[in-house]
Amino acid sequence: MKRYSVFAIAREAMRQHTGWDRAWAKATPKKKYDAIIVGAGGHGLATAYYLGKNHGIRNVAILEKGWLGGGNTGRNTTIIRSNYLQDPSAAIYEKARSLYETLSQDLNYNVMFSPRGVMMLAQTQHEIRGYQRTAHANSLQGVTTEFIGPHKVKELCPIINIDGPRYPVLGALWQSRGGTARHDAVAWGYARACSDMGMDIIQQCEVTGVRQANGKVVGVDTTQGSIDCDKLGIVVAGHTGVLADMAGFRLPVESLCLQALVSEPIKPCMDVVVMANTVHGYMSQSDKGEMVIGGGTDGFNNYTQRGSFHHIEETVRALVETFPMISRLKMLRQWGGIVDMTGDRSPIISKTPLGNCFVNCGWGTGGFKAIPGSGWAMADLMAKGEPGPLAAEFSMWRFREGKFIDESVAAGVAH
Amino acid sequence: MLILECPYCGVHADETELAPGGEAHLKRFGPGSDIDDFEGYLFMRENPKGLHFERWRHAYGCGKWFLAARCTATLEVFGTYPAQSAEPPQSIKDAITAKRPGWSWRDFA
Numbered sequence: 280m281k282r283y284s285v286f287a288i289a290r291e292a293m294r295q296h297t298g299w300d301r302a303w304a305k306a307t308p309k310k311k312y313d314a315i316i317v318g319a320g321g322h323g324l325a326t327a328y329y330l331g332k333n334h335g336i337r338n339v340a341i342l343e344k345g346w347l348g349g350g351n352t353g354r355n356t357t358i359i360r361s362n363y364l365q366d367p368s369a370a371i372y373e374k375a376r377s378l379y380e381t382l383s384q385d386l387n388y389n390v391m392f393s394p395r396g397v398m399m400l401a402q403t404q405h406e407i408r409g410y411q412r413t414a415h416a417n418s419l420q421g422v423t424t425e426f427i428g429p430h431k432v433k434e435l436c437p438i439i440n441i442d443g444p445r446y447p448v449l450g451a452l453w454q455s456r457g458g459t460a461r462h463d464a465v466a467w468g469y470a471r472a473c474s475d476m477g478m479d480i481i482q483q484c485e486v487t488g489v490r491q492a493n494g495k496v497v498g499v500d501t502t503q504g505s506i507d508c509d510k511l512g513i514v515v516a517g518h519t520g521v522l523a524d525m526a527g528f529r530l531p532v533e534s535l536c537l538q539a540l541v542s543e544p545i546k547p548c549m550d551v552v553v554m555a556n557t558v559h560g561y562m563s564q565s566d567k568g569e570m571v572i573g574g575g576t577d578g579f580n581n582y583t584q585r586g587s588f589h590h591i592e593e594t595v596r597a598l599v600e601t602f603p604m605i606s607r608l609k610m611l612r613q614w615g616g617i618v619d620m621t622g623d624r625s626p627i628i629s630k631t632p633l634g635n636c637f638v639n640c641g642w643g644t645g646g647f648k649a650i651p652g653s654g655w656a657m658a659d660l661m662a663k664g665e666p667g668p669l670a671a672e673f674s675m676w677r678f679r680e681g682k683f684i685d686e687s688v689a690a691g692v693a694h
Numbered sequence: 695m696l697i698l699e700c701p702y703c704g705v706h707a708d709e710t711e712l713a714p715g716g717e718a719h720l721k722r723f724g725p726g727s728d729i730d731d732f733e734g735y736l737f738m739r740e741n742p743k744g745l746h747f748e749r750w751r752h753a754y755g756c757g758k759w760f761l762a763a764r765c766t767a768t769l770e771v772f773g774t775y776p777a778q779s780a781e782p783p784q785s786i787k788d789a790i791t792a793k794r795p796g797w798s799w800r801d802f803a
Binding site: 520524529530534580581582583588678 | 695696709710713714716717729730732733734736737738739740741742743746748764766767768769
């Protein structure tokens, strides 16, 4: 792999950019791999990357039904934060956030991590108490957050209306090292690094069956033929239920549609991420100037990647109330992604009833921010066969044991 | 927009009038049950890409719960029926068979 650098740009500028390599190689499946990862989204590619980098397992294939990064990795609102209430969540999301800080240097690929700060508005007395509690929990967990008052909110984000008619802004939970990153670049950067380690990224290769013998996985059937493997990692977000069905077990997840939308580009007006969970909308401004907007999931099981109009209407209504200046913005695009929701709104990084088959799912509405930490923990699990400290609490059997990591109550909404 | 017919009041209600209630035909297990049954009832879900039986409530109408057979991959609705049903009526099973031959469901396959 030729390194990207200022010298590379200068060199290529001299020769009409004829010397750039493909970022990752096109691959056809081999007969057998040490490990197969199903799903070439952020989490799958990060898993493969840390398998190679941290554990030296490089005979790896990453299978993708569609195109690389074309699922939820390319559909999210790119927010990165780690201000979670529960200890296991704070640990893995903070691991991810801290890896994002140096990810561009690590991958030699600019993921445009922008630690611009994330604020979650408190608009009821209940939320003030909740976020103060989270701020205290975060200080014990070593996550830097603080509870700020409404005037500080206005100072950090002047376009907020803090005296709204229904829900005036009473304060906010502020994480100054949260922010955004370029979502496609995260997938592309990991893909390039994986390909450089000799891993095969095989796109347009849908898994149609999981082959097993003596209670262990031995390979997968795909639209490009059968491939053998010693270990299998299922990292497919919304379609986890479909893959689990092939592998012969059930999971406590349901797939729902989550929508997002962007406005026409406007001049810079907002240099933080704002989440308003009571009225339920969140917004940030992309480097292109578009306002990136997200809200809640639709309520019913759905695999169609298109959601219901009334949810967008509710999200936009909430944000117009919070940011009156956006009321005349035109929206450019709207889309949906299929998120896999668990009962406690926390992910699953776990062994499964099928031997040597591992699952990383249940990230629901908040997966993008977790990509590096999720890959780190999943690679650890796949390499050793037992969960490490980051993944230990996220077992798929925590529900039967009553050991929930209850972020649904902590956040009150999708997060 | 998803439109379901309420089997009680006959209204063709769009989804803003309805509240979704998750998977239908769950077999309930109470105190003293086997832990696997209890876990299955409380947490495990079919989550199919395709035919799904699910609960809905006509929240801004008659307020009653009913059940629906719907496809999660196409959003096609095969029919709705009262919540007291142990399994879908034959007319709905026939409607499903016409479009999805060979379909099955865990609890009444």
